[in-house]
Amino acid sequence: MKALSLYELNNLVRETIAVSLTDEYWVEAELSELREVRGHCYMELIQKDLFSNTPVAKAQAKCWKSKWIGVRDKFERIAGQSLHAGLKVMLKVYPDFHEAYGFSWIVTDVNPEFTMGDMARKRLEIINKLKTDGVFDLQKNLELLMFAQRIAVVSSPNAAGYGDFCSQLENNDYGLKFYPRLFPAIMQGEGIEKSVISALDDIYKSLDDFDVVVIIRGGGATSDMSGFDTLALAENVANFPLPIITGIGHERDESVLDMVSNTRVKTPTAAAALLIEHLSDVYNRVMDAQEEIISNIARRMEVENLRLKRLAEKIPMLFSIFKNQQISMLDKLFVEIVNTITLKISMCNYDISILSNSLAPVAQRRLTKESYKLQLIQQKLEALDPVLLLKRGYSITTFKGQVVKNASALKSGDEVEIRLEKGTVKSIIK
Known part of the structure; x- marks a missing residue:
C-alpha cells in the first residue's frame, strides 16, 4: 500500500475544504488572544462550557491588514471600546487551510451590536449580583x-x-x-x-x-x-x-x-x-454659627449686667445682715468645739492610764512564753546539725553538688563525693 506524503494529504484537505465550505459564516466565540503583527491581526477563538467554564472548542483566526483596519475602526466606533481578549464577538469568517501553516478562519467582518448586547448582559448580571x-x-x-x-x-x-x-x-x-x-x-x-x-x-x-x-x-x-x-x-x-x-x-x-x-x-x-x-458650605455654616454665638453672648451679657446691677444695689444691706448671722453662728460653734475637745481629751487620758497599768504584766508574760519557744527551737536545730551526724559515724554522699538520696539516681562511671567527720573521699561508681 502506497502512503501519501504529508504535503499531499494536506493538499487533499485544502481542496476538500475549498470545495465543501465555499460560503462565509457568522460565528459566535470568545477572544482568548489577540495580537497585531505588521498590520495583520492574529486571534485565538474559544468556546467555553456553559457550566464549568472549560473550553470545549478552540480555533485560530486571522484578519489581514487590508480588512483589519476597517473591521477594527467599525467595532470601536459602534461598541465604544477596542477588541481585546475576554470579549465575546460575532465574526464573519471563511475557512482557509495551508499545506505548511495549517487551518485557520479568515475574518472579513465583525458585528459590534452582538458584543454590545453581551456587555449589557454582563453589566446587568453584575448589578443583579450586587443587589442580591x-x-x-x-x-x-x-x-x-x-x-x-x-x-x-x-x-x-x-x-x-x-x-x-x-x-x-x-x-x-x-x-x-x-x-x-x-x-x-x-x-x-x-x-x-x-x-x-x-x-x-x-x-x-x-x-x-x-x-x-x-x-x-x-x-x-x-x-x-x-x-x-x-x-x-x-x-x-x-x-x-x-x-x-x-x-x-x-x-x-x-x-x-x-x-x-x-x-x-x-x-x-x-x-x-x-x-x-x-x-x-461647611465653612459658611461654621461662620454663621460663629456670628450667632457672638450675638447670643452679647444679648446674654446685657441681661446679666442688668441683674448684676440690681444685685449690687442690694448687696450692702444683705451683706450686713448675713455678716451678723455668721459671726453669731461662729461664736456658738467655737464654744461647742472647745467643750467637745476638752471632754474627748479627758476620756482619752483615762483610757491611756488604764491601758498603761494593764500592759506591763501582759507584755512580761508574752516575753517569757516566746523566750521558752525559742529555746525549744534552738534545741531542735542543734539536734539536726549534720556535723553531729558525721561525729556519730554517718557520712553524706553528693553528686555534682547535690545530696544523693536514691542509689538508682547514679550510674556506672559517675563520680561521687563522700563527706566524713574529718575530710572527704571521692569515689567512682562501678
Whole structure:
C-alpha cells in the first residue's frame, strides 16, 4: 500500500475544504488572544462550557491588514471600546487551510451590536449580583465628613486629569486647604481591575489617614471604559468603608463602578469642585454659627449686667445682715468645739492610764512564753546539725553538688563525693 506524503494529504484537505465550505459564516466565540503583527491581526477563538467554564472548542483566526483596519475602526466606533481578549464577538469568517501553516478562519467582518448586547448582559448580571448580595447601595449610606480634606486619589500619575484635579483643589477661590495623596493605578486597558483594587487595598492599610477616596480618569477613549464594569472591582468599591467619588467618564458613560460609588461626577475637575463646594458650605455654616454665638453672648451679657446691677444695689444691706448671722453662728460653734475637745481629751487620758497599768504584766508574760519557744527551737536545730551526724559515724554522699538520696539516681562511671567527720573521699561508681 502506497502512503501519501504529508504535503499531499494536506493538499487533499485544502481542496476538500475549498470545495465543501465555499460560503462565509457568522460565528459566535470568545477572544482568548489577540495580537497585531505588521498590520495583520492574529486571534485565538474559544468556546467555553456553559457550566464549568472549560473550553470545549478552540480555533485560530486571522484578519489581514487590508480588512483589519476597517473591521477594527467599525467595532470601536459602534461598541465604544477596542477588541481585546475576554470579549465575546460575532465574526464573519471563511475557512482557509495551508499545506505548511495549517487551518485557520479568515475574518472579513465583525458585528459590534452582538458584543454590545453581551456587555449589557454582563453589566446587568453584575448589578443583579450586587443587589442580591445587598451591597449595591452600601456606599450611598455613607456620609461625606464635614471637614473632608484628606483625600486618597486613585489615578494614573501622568494623567492630565489628575493634574487638573490637584490644581483646582489648591487654587480654589475660598483659600481652603486640601491634602490629596496619590495612589497610582492603571486607568485604561485590561489592567484596570487589578490595579485599582490594589490601590484600594493600600488605602485601606492607612484608613485613618483619609476622609474620602476619589477615583478619577482624565480624558482617554470611551473604548477603555469596560475595565470599570467588573464584579470584583464593584464589590471592592461597594464594601469600602470610606465614601468614594468617581470621575472616570463622560456624561453618557456610566459604568458599574459609578453606580455603586457614593457620588458620581463627570470629570476630575467636577470631583474637585464637589469637594470644594462641600467644604465651603461647611465653612459658611461654621461662620454663621460663629456670628450667632457672638450675638447670643452679647444679648446674654446685657441681661446679666442688668441683674448684676440690681444685685449690687442690694448687696450692702444683705451683706450686713448675713455678716451678723455668721459671726453669731461662729461664736456658738467655737464654744461647742472647745467643750467637745476638752471632754474627748479627758476620756482619752483615762483610757491611756488604764491601758498603761494593764500592759506591763501582759507584755512580761508574752516575753517569757516566746523566750521558752525559742529555746525549744534552738534545741531542735542543734539536734539536726549534720556535723553531729558525721561525729556519730554517718557520712553524706553528693553528686555534682547535690545530696544523693536514691542509689538508682547514679550510674556506672559517675563520680561521687563522700563527706566524713574529718575530710572527704571521692569515689567512682562501678
